[in-house]
Amino acid sequence: MEIVFGPVPSRRLGLSLGIDLVPLKTCSLDCIYCELGRTAAPVADRAEYIPWQKIAAEIRSCFRPQDGTSPPQPDFITLSGSGEPTLNLALPRVVAELKTLSPAPLALLTNGTLFGDPEVRSEVTDIDVILPSLDTVSEDIFRALNRPAPGLTAAGLVRGLVELRREFNGEIWLEILFCHGLNDHPAEIERLAAACREIRPDRIQLNTVVRPGTLSSARPVSFGFLETIRPTFGKHAEIIVSFASASTDTTPIEKRLETILATLKRRPCTATDLEKALGLKPAETIKMLDLLREKGEIESRTHEGREYFTVPEGKGESAT
Ligand code: SF4
Incomplete structure (x- = not known):
């Protein structure tokens, strides 16, 4: 949605x-x-x-x-x-x-x-x-x-x-x-x-x-x-x-977007995974995911009823 x-x-x-x-x-x-x-x-x-x-x-x-x-x-x-x-x-x-x-x-x-x-x-x-x-x-x-x-x-x-x-x-x-x-x-x-x-x-x-x-x-x-x-x-x-x-968080928004992208390059995550892993607020996570999706930086797919976010192939190196 x-x-x-x-x-x-x-x-x-x-x-x-x-x-x-x-x-x-x-x-x-x-x-x-x-x-x-x-x-x-x-x-x-x-x-x-x-x-x-x-x-x-x-x-x-x-x-x-x-x-x-x-x-x-x-x-x-x-x-x-x-x-x-x-x-x-x-x-x-x-x-x-x-x-x-x-x-x-x-x-x-x-x-x-x-x-x-x-x-x-x-x-x-x-x-x-x-x-x-x-x-x-x-x-x-x-x-x-x-x-x-x-x-x-x-x-x-x-x-x-x-x-x-x-x-x-x-x-x-x-x-x-x-x-x-x-x-x-x-x-x-x-x-x-x-x-x-x-x-x-x-x-x-x-x-x-x-x-x-x-x-x-x-x-x-x-x-x-x-x-x-x-x-x-x-x-x-x-x-x-x-x-x-x-x-605890005085990081500028650009930095937080970068952190989300870096995390998603390593593995697909749900919004809840990101909140827990990065200590973000739910509303803030949703906004930032929306922003990244709007810019074409990430995409989502549903697996067993849960929405996972990933970085599309070719958008940055995959993580080791
Ligand atoms: S969205 Fe709200 S805080 Fe942001 S510029 Fe508009 S009125 Fe101000």
Whole structure:
């Protein structure tokens, strides 16, 4: 499957089945901490970046399997993407279809930049939990940290989230990611807290950079810092960063892709084999395998019901 991935354990959503609504890397932002790499050209224009027919075929075959297996029963079905999922014009049809295919609640992981558009807000009303991001309310920091597509502003992002809260009856869990030296100074924290009081999310989730992003200047703040500022955001604020899982791996994504390729040159592996052998997170493994497959660096085949990944012949030397 190219569009459906998982279910994978998610810190915020339990067992989450992901639906990728845009190809790598289609996004309205180019955040310096993004783990998916650079956005070559941030876009704010919506289109069927993955056609509805293709998404429909895959989600139907996932939830109505023809091979006698049971459909997945995740804690959440999560609309995400290798970029910004609300950019896909097929969003309302995907939401309606998933609601008929599965009783699992729907979550939307989004950077929130398109909620200024009433059309986009009307398309998400049946979603159960929306998890938008808001890292700054200052235009200069927005340009330095989130590097938006032309025409997008921090003020527009906040206005869109305020409107979303007015119209949307489900839960909003707002994530704020702090980068050392960019959005962690006292005045910005006060401004963010004021924006949160306007937006009134059900939860405010404080996070920081845990893995190398696009730029090395994306540096984390400490857990102690997050604990100190948490009360500023009120009783609905919580710290969601997992330093424990991040502390051991500061390897850039290119290096991790190389390690996966080197392992697969030696022997075919399942995603689980790679997670165990290389100490990777499940969601991260799936993303990196997707990326390598998209680039034609690896291929997969099924053996006794398990999907094995290999490096095609002629793509590098075989290992001894
Ligand atoms: S919004 Fe998300 S996908 Fe887009 S650049 Fe930022 S972190 Fe990456």
